[in-house]
Amino acid sequence: MKETREYHTYILNRLGQCYSNAGDYRGALNLLDKSLKMNQQLKGENDASNCEIYQIMAKVYLKIRDYDQSAKLLKRMMILSNQTYGESSEQVGNVHLQLARIHAKRRDVAGAIMDQLEAQRIYEALAKY
Numbered sequence: 001m002k003e004t005r006e007y008h009t010y011i012l013n014r015l016g017q018c019y020s021n022a023g024d025y026r027g028a029l030n031l032l033d034k035s036l037k038m039n040q041q042l043k044g045e046n047d048a049s050n051c052e053i054y055q056i057m058a059k060v061y062l063k064i065r066d067y068d069q070s071a072k073l074l075k076r077m078m079i080l081s082n083q084t085y086g087e088s089s090e091q092v093g094n095v096h097l098q099l100a101r102i103h104a105k106r107r108d109v110a111g112a113i114m115d116q117l118e119a120q121r122i123y124e125a126l127a128k129y
Helices: 002-021 025-043 050-063 067-085 090-105 109-127
Strands: none
Touching: 002 025, 002 050, 025 050, 050 067, 050 090, 067 090, 090 109
């Protein structure tokens, strides 16, 4: 039964992306919220598998210009990525780039530069290995 529910979260994620691509952002967020709740029940609130759902939701909020909600989800994703992969992981670097994009949309040049530099630092450190 657990395997079936995991598959349901996968389907809800993909449907949410389709709705978002079609411009139905409310429908997308509704499906993604269901997916997140189901995934958290299955695997827990602190499981790294929630990151994918946070990321998809953050992109939808970015499309509707709700930068605060998008940043909030990315910060949750950052916490889980730090716990799971470490603070100098590729996943954390990717979150910094997404946060930089939000800063740029808000016209917060200093914040955008800060997150871009942090992502660059992480990627350069990873390239050494």
